[in-house]
Amino acid sequence: MPAPHDSKMPSSFEGNEEFYETSRVTKFFRRVTAEPLIPIGMALTCWALYRASRSIRAGNDRDYTNKMFRRRIYAQGFTVAAMVGGSYYYADEHKARKNIEVKVAEQRAREKNRAWIKELEAREEERLEMERLAKEERGGQ
Template identity: 55%
Template sequence: MSVPGNLNTAPPPSSFDGDDAFYEESRWQKLRRKLIEEPLIPLGCALTCWALYEATKSMRSGDKHRTNRMFRRRIYAQGFTIIAMVAGSAYWENDRSKRKEFGELSEEKRKREKRDAWIRELEVRDEEEQELRKVRDRMVLGGRAEKKGVSEEEARRLEKGGSIRSATEDGEGRGLQGPILRAVRQLWEKRG
C-alpha cells in the first residue's frame, strides 16, 4: 500500500535468495562421501578398467589366451561392481531415506524462516508507511490551519502535535510576518 508522498519507493521483498547461511554439500564433498560409503564400487570399476587395459595390451602382442583370460576377468569385475552396487543400495537405503527426510525438513525450515523474514520486513515497511502517513496528515493539517488563519494558540497546538511550520513564519510565531515574507516585500518595494 503506497501513501502519496511516500519516500520508501522500494518494492516489497519477494525472497531472500542470497542467504547462504545454510550448509550445502558440494559435488566434491558428495563424491568423497559416496566413495567412503561404498568403496567396493570404485574398486570394481578400477578392476574392470585394468582388465580392459590388459586385454588390449595382450591383443597387440598377439597372445590370444591372455586376451580371453582378461576379457573373462573384465566380466567378473563388472559382475562384482553390479553386485556391490545392489548390495550397497540395499545396505544404505535406510540411511538415504533418513538423509532425504532430513533434507526435506531443512528445506521446509529454510522456507519457513524465509517467509518469516519476509513477513517481518513487510511489517516494518507497513509501520514506516503509517508513520509517513501521520507526518503527511500533520503537514496537511498544518497547511490548512495556515490558510484559514488560525489563532496563535491553535497554531502552537498544531506545532506541538508535530506539524511542520511554514517557511514564512519566524521563530516567535508571528504568523505571516516571517523573514522570507519581509525580504519579498523589500524586493517588491525596491522594484516599484
C-alpha cells in the same frame, strides 16, 4: 523523514550453506566414502579393459587378452552386485537421512517464512510512516 528500508528482500537460498558450498567434488567424495565398493569395481573394470587393449595393440597372446576381457566382465558384475547390495544395505539409512533432511528443510522453510513476514511487516510500517509524514507536510503547508 526516515530513510526507506535499504536491506534487500530475503532470498529463498539465504542461509542455505549447502547450496553455495557443495561442489561436485565434495559430492563425489561423499559418495565414494559412503559406498567404497562401487569405485573399486569401476577401477578394476577400467584396469582390465586397459590391460586387454594394450595386449591387443601389442599383438600378445590371445589367451591373455581373453583372460583380461573375462576379468572385465567379472569386475563389472562385482560393480553391479555392489550397487544392488549397497542399495539394499543402505536403504533404511537413506530413508532415515531423507526423513531428517525433510524435517530440517521444513523447519528452515518455516523460519524463512517468519523472517519474510517480519520483513514485510517492517516495510509496511515504514511505508505507512512515510505516508503519514507526507500527509502532515501537505496539511501543514
